[in-house]
Amino acid sequence: MSIKISLGGAAAEAVRSSVAPLVADNVASRITSLDSTLWGPEAEPEAAVRLGWTEAVAISRPLVPEILALREELHEAGVDHIVLAGMGGSSLAPEVITRTAGAELTVLDSTEPGQVRAALADRLASSALVVSSKSGSTVETDSQRRVYEQAFRDAGIDPTGRIVIVTDPGSPLDVSAREAGYRVFNADPNVGGRYSALTAFGLVPSGLAGVDIEELLAEAEALQLELALDRDQNPGLVLGAAIAATSPRRDKLGIVTDGTHIVGFGDWAEQLIAESTGKSGTGILPVVLGVDAPELAARPADLQIVRLVDEADDELFPAHAPDEIRVSGTLGALFLAFEYATAVAGRILAIDPFNQPDVEAAKIAARALLDDRPEPAPAAFVADGIEVRGTPHVIGAASDLVSAIDVLLEELPEDGYLAVQAYVDRTALPELEGLRDALAARAGRPVTFGWGPRFLHSTGQFHKGGPAVGVFLQVTETPAEDLAIPDRPFTFGQLIAAQASGDAAVLAEHGLPVLTLTLTDPSANVKTLFDAIG
Structure with missing residues (x-):
């Protein structure tokens, strides 16, 4: 299996008590079969159009040759620097993917004028901009696109050859970008932004920056069957229960990157878990921690630690395991496992993990x-x-x-x-x-x-x-x-x-x-x- 989880203390007890009912309710196979009823009647309309991430590998794979062809086309045009204008999941997933792979990507996810100005001044003549927005109405991304269009024109560069759009099919941005002659990649509209790591939003900027995106999809695919099976060892069920089912609930989740080859995963997981669970007066608050963070010494009673390591124990409940969750795996597998786990956590918390009402x-x-x-x-x-x-x-x-x-x-x-x-x-x-x-x-x-x-x-x-x-x-x-x-x-x-x-x-x-x-x-x-x- 391409992911390992080992547990001790409160997390282990949560898994022992909570996974069996999830298995009995066929939660894993129902997520995989796009069953929108898992989170209750109020969540059903949103869930009905937000489960496409479970099929992301199959849906995204045809995009790979198109992305690689564009990468070669841009390279031949002298482009050796990719900038990403995006917010939330649209920027955090590519940031993790490229940093882990050692590929250069400038992520412009700010409206601070000095930061925007610095990005514009960095190799504009050899840069291409990826604009990622589901609708195109996100004010930050729209503003970044506008200033780059102007900068390219002022430099005598046709922006249609240097700006790539990633958006949902039929969105206002999709329509206007195609009319203007921009290259457009459409993502699966049945995927919310924070679950979009393995869709065009994660793959286009990462692939253009030089990442082996075929391998990333293969890593996720290697775990798909395990995540679909209704069994006690299902990593999505185990991780979801460990995060959300402790008693009393530890509703602060400290995410520690400790020696793993994966860079910046905590920031991506933070937005996935916080935005998915923080509603209706409940939720799990992710807290990204360094290995020397004060919280690790103080260990507040409501803080659960998940530690990303290079090699977790082969056993789910190893003897003398520390009171924390330890996870290891490939990046593609971790993306998919945490998405399943967050959906499972939503069921445990009795909230809709796909909306963001506030x-x-x-x-x-x-x-x-x-x-x-x-x-x-x-x-x-x-x-x-x-x-x-x-x-x-x-x-x-x-x-x-x-x-x-x-x-x-x-x-x-x-x-x-x-x-x-x-x-x-x-x-x-x-x-x-x-x-x-x-x-x-x-x-x-x-x-x-x-x-x-x-x-x-x-x-x-x-x-x-x-x-x-x-x-x-x-x-x-x-x-x-x-x-x-x-x-x-x-x-x-x-x-x-x-x-x-x-x-x-x-x-x-x-x-x-x-x-x-x-x-x-x-x-x-x-x-x-x-x-x-x-």
Whole structure:
């Protein structure tokens, strides 16, 4: 088998008690046969058009020669650099695939003007852009496409020869792109974005970047039969039960990459699990952890650890196994196994694992701010060049940066989590990820870290739809230089500011504590911020 799982402690007990009923209910074979009734009547309409990922290998295989032919065509035209404009699953899967394979892919999943500008300045003359969007209406991806079209034209390059579209058949983007003469790849419309790793959304940018995508599909295919069988050893059932059926439920899932050859899998799994399960006041919150993360020493009672390793134990319940889930396998197999497991977890949690009812709220709030573009709310105070804003209870009890952070941490419930949301140029300020460990050491609770706005398409759903136990630290920046979006009445700087403000407003409407820190001089303010955290 191309995947191995070994379990100890609470996860092992969950599997022993919960897999047998799943087998008796034929859950695995019913998922494989596209049975939309598995998640209840309310979920049935969505599930009826969202189970295509179980057939992704067969449906995607005919795309492979087309992708390879285009790769050769682009190479002959002097293209040696692929850029991907996409959000959520459309960008996270190709990022894992290419990083694991050692292939170069520039992932542009931000609206921060400095990050967009840096991508445009990187080998434009020899670049091709893949635009991935199910509908084409995603504001981030549409904006990125527009600015690249303009840049190619300004450089005397016909954009129809350098921009490749991946979208659903018949979508507005599909229609307009074909009319304009762009090369279009259609994905299976019966697959949601976060389940699309093995569809055109994962394969086109990865294949153009040089990855052996035929091998990736073969890795998934090797596990398909195991995932379809109603048996106790089915890895999809085992993993789903281990994640969602612990008693009492461990609803924080620490994902640790520990020596495996696969790079960045936690970020992909985070969006899959968070967006699929975080709704109706329940869910499993993935927390991507390093091997030295404070949570691994503290081991909060509600934190379940899944550790990705190069070789898990051959036995499902090895003697003296640590109290965690250990998983090893090929990348293609892991994609498919985690998709099955997430669908199984949805059944255990009694929620619809295919919808995202709370994602739209932040989009609507951001759009309203873009339409009106009000003046930014004045800062409650400014500390060493960092503007401080937040919900009244947080700001009202704070007098400086240190006390503002202290108050936010005091708002953290015993069963809660802290989410750090960095709406900044991640290529210029990668050190901000260090905030996660620093705050986890302070808080003694799980801490997630997300780059904005991409996390809005993943954990953003959990923050509003899952258990209301989160507190939120937004880090934004004043861009040194803004960037216009062709034929749009707003700039990239205005867009990312509206996305941050809109998300903060929706969180506040849910009664959740929010602290927003705006870096007016990012390179100088970062040290101040770390010093304030201690």
